[in-house]
Amino acid sequence: MTLNPIFPLRSKFESRKEFMEYLGDMLTHSYEERKEMAPPSEETRGRPPELKTYIMESNNSRPNIEAVTTLEAEQIPTNLPKISILVLKYAARFTHFYVDTSDPRFFVLYSNDLAEFTDLHYDRLVSSTANKFDKTWFPTETLDEIVHLEGNKFRGFGLAFTDRFSTELEEEQPLQELTMDVAGSISEEALYALNERKNLRRSLSYSKIRAMRGDREAFVTDDIRYDGRLITKSGDSVDDHVSLVEATKKIYRNLVEKVEKNSIGTKKVEDRTLIEGQAFDFVLQRKIENLDTFLDYFLNPTREFRLWGLRNKISENRRQIVAVDLHTGDPFDLEITPSLIRIYLPKGTCGNVVLRMYVNLQHTFDSAIRFNDEKMPFV
Amino acid sequence: MNYVIGMCKNHKDWICVLNNLGYDISIIEQRIRTSSGEAIKPDIIVTSNKLLHSLVFECKGGITVDTEQLRRYGTLTENDFRWVNIYTFDHFHFDVCIADIQKNHSAVVVHVKNQFPIITFGNEEVFKTGKFDEKKLDTVFENPISLKGKIPPLSYYPFCEEDEKAYIIPFVMRGLVSIAVKKAKGGSSVLERELITRDDIIEKVFNPVFKTLSRTHQRQLKEKIKKVIHLLLSREETKEALGIIESRAGYKISNALGKLMKETEKVAKQFETQQFLTDFP
Numbered sequence: 001m002t003l004n005p006i007f008p009l010r011s012k013f014e015s016r017k018e019f020m021e022y023l024g025d026m027l028t029h030s031y032e033e034r035k036e037m038a039p040p041s042e043e044t045r046g047r048p049p050e051l052k053t054y055i056m057e058s059n060n061s062r063p064n065i066e067a068v069t070t071l072e073a074e075q076i077p078t079n080l081p082k083i084s085i086l087v088l089k090y091a092a093r094f095t096h097f098y099v100d101t102s103d104p105r106f107f108v109l110y111s112n113d114l115a116e117f118t119d120l121h122y123d124r125l126v127s128s129t130a131n132k133f134d135k136t137w138f139p140t141e142t143l144d145e146i147v148h149l150e151g152n153k154f155r156g157f158g159l160a161f162t163d164r165f166s167t168e169l170e171e172e173q174p175l176q177e178l179t180m181d182v183a184g185s186i187s188e189e190a191l192y193a194l195n196e197r198k199n200l201r202r203s204l205s206y207s208k209i210r211a212m213r214g215d216r217e218a219f220v221t222d223d224i225r226y227d228g229r230l231i232t233k234s235g236d237s238v239d240d241h242v243s244l245v246e247a248t249k250k251i252y253r254n255l256v257e258k259v260e261k262n263s264i265g266t267k268k269v270e271d272r273t274l275i276e277g278q279a280f281d282f283v284l285q286r287k288i289e290n291l292d293t294f295l296d297y298f299l300n301p302t303r304e305f306r307l308w309g310l311r312n313k314i315s316e317n318r319r320q321i322v323a324v325d326l327h328t329g330d331p332f333d334l335e336i337t338p339s340l341i342r343i344y345l346p347k348g349t350c351g352n353v354v355l356r357m358y359v360n361l362q363h364t365f366d367s368a369i370r371f372n373d374e375k376m377p378f379v
Numbered sequence: 380m381n382y383v384i385g386m387c388k389n390h391k392d393w394i395c396v397l398n399n400l401g402y403d404i405s406i407i408e409q410r411i412r413t414s415s416g417e418a419i420k421p422d423i424i425v426t427s428n429k430l431l432h433s434l435v436f437e438c439k440g441g442i443t444v445d446t447e448q449l450r451r452y453g454t455l456t457e458n459d460f461r462w463v464n465i466y467t468f469d470h471f472h473f474d475v476c477i478a479d480i481q482k483n484h485s486a487v488v489v490h491v492k493n494q495f496p497i498i499t500f501g502n503e504e505v506f507k508t509g510k511f512d513e514k515k516l517d518t519v520f521e522n523p524i525s526l527k528g529k530i531p532p533l534s535y536y537p538f539c540e541e542d543e544k545a546y547i548i549p550f551v552m553r554g555l556v557s558i559a560v561k562k563a564k565g566g567s568s569v570l571e572r573e574l575i576t577r578d579d580i581i582e583k584v585f586n587p588v589f590k591t592l593s594r595t596h597q598r599q600l601k602e603k604i605k606k607v608i609h610l611l612l613s614r615e616e617t618k619e620a621l622g623i624i625e626s627r628a629g630y631k632i633s634n635a636l637g638k639l640m641k642e643t644e645k646v647a648k649q650f651e652t653q654q655f656l657t658d659f660p
Contacts, residue, residue, distance in 0.1 A: 266588070274403075275404045281391060310640060326560060329559075335532070335533055335534060340392055342392075342532065342534075
């Protein structure tokens with residue numbers, strides 16, 4: 001059973017060009033159907049599927065798809081090197097992705113199956129304990145930079161903030177949840193208006209930004225989400241879509257590599273071994289009221305931070321954590337006070353953990369968090 | 380050690396006075412034979428290429444001062460800095476400096492007398508006793524520097540072989556969990572004892588500054604870590620929980636991780652005599 005019989009899977013392409021054209025057909029098919037307002041059906045739920053692209057981080061030199069236990073997974077090669085088909089099955093539903101592994105660290109997955117299933121299956125794939133997969137995590141300020149890249153136009157945004165850390169001790173609970181979608185050519189004005197409101201500033205974290213790329217002759221409009229998903233909303237230019245994916249991936253790689261470059265390690269200079277690197281500081285604009293309650297959520301292995309750790313009480317207002325990043329198994333250390341989270345990332349540890357913490361704190365605790373007392377470096 | 384390393388970094392919430400003068404960490408706990416044949420083992424040497432100057436630190440967390448050791452420091456000359464990376468040894472100079480904490484300062488200063496300058500970390504401020512040969516350091520520390528609102532780093536140098544078992548146990552347990560999680564992703568088993576006590580594993584998993592330590596120190600530290608590994612892996616509950624993590628049974632992992640947290644607390648309690656971490660006064 002497949003969800004999309006109109007698009008039978010193809011495993012043979014004459015060339016990469018043909019594969020791109022095939023993606024273009026997926027994109028155009030989705031867009032055309034939306035334009036025609038396809039009638040409701042059991043299969044399509046009244047809305048035609050959009051082309052969805054997922055940028056996934058992989059720390060595996062050779063991912064082990066067969067060992068995934070969170071759902072059933074099968075990888076089918078195509079005749080193109082670095083392009084394969086991933087078939088996922090969970091709860092009697094299949095989804096299909098074309099996976100481009102040209103970049104050995106950042107895989108790109110394409111699908112036009114329904115988002116409610118592709119998202120679910122993708123989440124389960126990423127959370128598999130058998131592989132070192134993770135989503136890509138885009139800080140609000142980085143999404144803002146992406147949408148303002150040369151060739152892009154700002155066409156909308158979404159906000160998503162849910163306070164996961166509020167306690168009864170807090171006298172004020174200014175905002176527990178904020179969800180908003182704004183689209184259109186002057187949507188930036190709505191954003192400026194929101195930023196003017198002092199009480200909202202800690203809760204303005206992008207769930208997505210909408211970027212248009214291209215021109216009248218050929219364009220695409222994509223929603224780029226904070227967890228590394230791009231959803232094509234309009235347009236028929238697969239070239240502009242893939243170009244946007246590549247630009248987004250490049251920015252993310254630079255960000256992660258910048259984090260990793262500054263991690264703490266040793267280096268050999270002639271006969272001497274020196275220490276290099278420095279701990280990162282997340283400077284919180286919102287104070288943590290109760291450190292232990294905060295850590296109960298933050299270090300819960302089932303939560304979005306994917307961390308585990310042992311805590312050591314240094315003082316009433318200070319904890320030291322010896323932690324493990326559960327996506328790779330890498331060890332690292334943290335120190336937490338009411339206004340600061342300090343991260344000691346050893347050399348060789350995947351920098352994605354820093355971005356995963358930062359971005360999820362933006363969405364669940366404090367969107368005004370600062371990285372080394374600046375906004376996250378955009379490279 | 381961590382406070383001194385932190386001063387060579389650029390943290391907003393800690394003092395970066397040494398960083399501002401261009402100092403960076405050269406070596407940690409390296410035994411050095413001086414020209415007169417004496418052996419010293421400074422805790423840390425930091426060097427500034429800007430000032431062509433090294434600061435040789437002896438860090439005192441307690442009140443014990445080895446006066447014989449201080450005498451040996453007095454035999455150090457510019458010719459003995461072969462372990463240090465410096466732009467040029469022309470006009471190179473150095474200071475030996477004691478770093479201590481305020482509650483022990485009055486006992487330390489009695490032994491040190493005026494032999495070397497002392498940098499003292501208190502609750503509210505850091506201050507200098509004595510004089511540096513390097514004038515810029517004297518200027519920077521001329522008046523006490525406020526530590527109000529400052530957050531000293533504690534984890535650049537996580538632990539050493541002198542730390543008590545109760546303190547080391549969480550670091551070692553974390554290392555075992557790290558290996559177990561990696562095993563699920565295609566690595567080696569945490570129960571392969573020979574593997575997990577290899578130097579590279581110890582450095583990666585247990586203590587990232589392992590490589591910077593002297594060979595003697597590495598050996599001592601490794602022995603201590605091995606003893607704690609043996610202690611933890613002799614417990615059936617620990618082995619069982621680690622086995623579950625290795626097995627990739629995703630839905631059971633969070634329970635297993637919870638169990639390991641409790642195991643750590645239980646085992647550490649048995650050895651608790653040392654206050655956790657630095658008793659920052």
